[in-house]
Amino acid sequence: xxxxxxxxxxxxxxxxxxxxxxxxxxxxxxxxxxxxxxxxxxxxxxxxxxxxxxxxxxxxxxxxxxxxxxxxxxxxxxxxxxxxxxxxxxxxxxxxxxxxxxxxxxxxxxxxxxxxxxxxxxxxxxxxxxxxxxxxxxxxxxxxxxxxxxxxxxxxxxxxxxxxxxxxxxxxxxxxxxxxxxxxxxxxxxxxxxxxxxxxxxxxxxxxxxxxxxxxxxxxxxxxxxxxxxxxxxxxxxxxxxxxxxxxxxxxxxxxxxxxxxxxxxxxxxxxxxxxxxxxxxxxxxxxxxxxxxxxxxxxxxxxxxxxxxxxxxxxxxxxxxxxxxxxxxxxxxxxxxxxxxx
Numbered sequence: 001x002x003x004x005x006x007x008x009x010x011x012x013x014x015x016x017x018x019x020x021x022x023x024x025x026x027x028x029x030x031x032x033x034x035x036x037x038x039x040x041x042x043x044x045x046x047x048x049x050x051x052x053x054x055x056x057x058x059x060x061x062x063x064x065x066x067x068x069x070x071x072x073x074x075x076x077x078x079x080x081x082x083x084x085x086x087x088x089x090x091x092x093x094x095x096x097x098x099x100x101x102x103x104x105x106x107x108x109x110x111x112x113x114x115x116x117x118x119x120x121x122x123x124x125x126x127x128x129x130x131x132x133x134x135x136x137x138x139x140x141x142x143x144x145x146x147x148x149x150x151x152x153x154x155x156x157x158x159x160x161x162x163x164x165x166x167x168x169x170x171x172x173x174x175x176x177x178x179x180x181x182x183x184x185x186x187x188x189x190x191x192x193x194x195x196x197x198x199x200x201x202x203x204x205x206x207x208x209x210x211x212x213x214x215x216x217x218x219x220x221x222x223x224x225x226x227x228x229x230x231x232x233x234x235x236x237x238x239x240x241x242x243x244x245x246x247x248x249x250x251x252x253x254x255x256x257x258x259x260x261x262x263x264x265x266x267x268x269x270x271x272x273x274x275x276x277x278x279x280x281x282x283x284x285x286x287x288x289x290x291x292x293x294x295x296x297x298x299x300x301x302x303x304x305x306x307x308x309x310x311x312x313x314x315x316x317x318x319x320x321x322x323x324x325x326x327x328x329x330x331x332x333x334x335x336x337x338x339x340x341x342x343x
Contacts, residue, residue: 031063042134051113060104073149077162080118090321121164122197129172157181171216179229187249204244213255227257229342235310
């Protein structure tokens with residue numbers, strides 16, 4: 001029922017723009033990028049103590065946006081050796097944001113904080129919700145207020161290190177984040193220290209990330225605790241961030257979301273509880289993919305998409321860029337569908 005209403009509202013908004021343009025001869029405003037910078041008093045990182053506790057950001061304001069029509073806010077965090085502009089281009093973000101009516105916040109990592117442009121997901125302050133997680137959280141609040149974004153429709157996404165940061169934000173800021181999309185990333189707290197981060201990327205977590213999910217839920221002051229929907233997309237040939245990290249992330253969020261205990265038992269030898277729905281798709285020249293859903297109260301709580309043949313790259317991205325592979329399903333299309341299915 002909720003999904004039907006979402007489609008009705010989207011249709012109504014489109015009709016309103018059409019009628020307004022026709023009757024009042026008003027041109028629909030084009031999309032545009034705007035810049036900003038926000039700091040957090042909790043934003044210091046131990047691995048870069050001289051770096052400012054502030055980061056720059058871009059905001060993409062979609063075509064036809066109006067302050068009187070409150071839009072969802074999508075936060076998209078880039079990966080290592082990447083800029084917000086590159087991730088926006090390779091993912092074809094502008095086209096999708098215009099179509100869906102998304103406001104998009106794109107945080108920018110500082111070279112002073114990480115010389116490779118990686119978000120410091122493995123840093124102690126950040127993985128506990130301070131550090132760079134606190135800075136991006138402050139950016140979300142600032143963008144939400146400035147553009148009157150819908151408070152209840154904030155989604156955080158990211159690629160690789162940006163995906164790992166998105167996972168942290170979901171666990172540490174459930175009052176701020178409705179859902180998380182992690183592409184080729186890692187669980188919150190997956191590395192026990194900065195020194196083990198590379199090993200964890202290649203081999204999987206060296207901590208009990210499921211227990212971290214339990215602890216994050218128990219630490220919430222909200223009663224009942226809030227849930228945060230999760231979409232994981234990972235390639236089975238990823239040799240930079242091992243697919244086992246995606247599996248661990250699913251387990252962490254199932255625990256964080258208190259997935260029903262009667263369904264949460266791991267079958268013998270299985271890394272995850274049996275999913276409530278599973279499918280495999282193979283369409284033409286696109287890589288095959290397997291999708292597993294864990295559901296509760298009629299909506300998807302966690303979705304895991306494993307794309308066969310995909311390496312460490314944005315699925316369905318513009319292949320002219322590094323870290324993009326046009327052979328996979330369009331990752332933003334998977335994300336848009338997940339937003340509807342998790343509603």
